[in-house]
Amino acid sequence: MTGSRLSQEWDQFNRVLQPEVARRLAFAALGINGPVTAPTDRLTEQAVALLGAPAARPGAARAYRWDGKRFEVFGVLFDAWLAKEGPLPINVLLERAAVSHPTVSVTLEALREREELLRTRSRRVELARLPRRSLEELVPRLTELRETHFYVDGSGRGASPESLLGRLRRKPIRGVHVGGVSAAREYWPGLNLNGLPRVDVTVAWDAPPAWLHTLDPALQRAPRSSAQVVLAVHHSRAPLAPDALRTRRATVVFDLYCLGLGEQAEDFIRQSRP
Numbered sequence: 001m002t003g004s005r006l007s008q009e010w011d012q013f014n015r016v017l018q019p020e021v022a023r024r025l026a027f028a029a030l031g032i033n034g035p036v037t038a039p040t041d042r043l044t045e046q047a048v049a050l051l052g053a054p055a056a057r058p059g060a061a062r063a064y065r066w067d068g069k070r071f072e073v074f075g076v077l078f079d080a081w082l083a084k085e086g087p088l089p090i091n092v093l094l095e096r097a098a099v100s101h102p103t104v105s106v107t108l109e110a111l112r113e114r115e116e117l118l119r120t121r122s123r124r125v126e127l128a129r130l131p132r133r134s135l136e137e138l139v140p141r142l143t144e145l146r147e148t149h150f151y152v153d154g155s156g157r158g159a160s161p162e163s164l165l166g167r168l169r170r171k172p173i174r175g176v177h178v179g180g181v182s183a184a185r186e187y188w189p190g191l192n193l194n195g196l197p198r199v200d201v202t203v204a205w206d207a208p209p210a211w212l213h214t215l216d217p218a219l220q221r222a223p224r225s226s227a228q229v230v231l232a233v234h235h236s237r238a239p240l241a242p243d244a245l246r247t248r249r250a251t252v253v254f255d256l257y258c259l260g261l262g263e264q265a266e267d268f269i270r271q272s273r274p
Contacts, residue, residue: 014225028044028047073107075248075251076096080126085126098238114133115128139254139257142258150222150224150233151220151221151222151232153228155218161198167216175207178246179251181197181200192264197259199231201232204239253268
């Protein structure tokens, strides 16, 4: 099983547990693409070390130490690839990811090592293909890398994801972009999924401080494993397009993976890049 599939199975398993039980459990596994842990912390890293190193494949690139800033660089490249935008100048990559030049350089070198990056003679860069190896490493850590928080309706009235989405559509909030299943359907109406599991939004650093209260004052933080989650909030370090209400394609893919909808995420990728 791939790392992303293992993470999806773990997420689905956690959903049937009581929250107090789920909080006591952790997951660590080794594969040919490196370790998979949930959550990623000191204890699970120690568990991986005790299990031993996975068998190395001939010519396999070493695992990369992703952080939030390097993830933003990857996200910009992945989105440009999904949108068939073509090679990006380095200055455009710097502007969109909102990171330093050294951060861009080390991320590009890591992608080049695993043969996922192409450089042109004009010093532009783009992904060479679907970056499967990098996605295998990133998907299990999406909640951490995007500082995701989950919310339930604390009023007891049973607010639905559809009602929250309707409010966001009627009164858009600056710096809050709708993603997840809703945005996936806007990009591709043929998405193979019934209903709306929850609302996923990506929030920019310049969003109004009280935007969540504006949306619904009854929303309360909850663990990811809660069956009543109606809203997932992902935070972006990079600026978001001010004239767009939905997230970029790459963010939609990340949201679908975070939802445990790996099959739909793969379908969305194939629809974007047949």
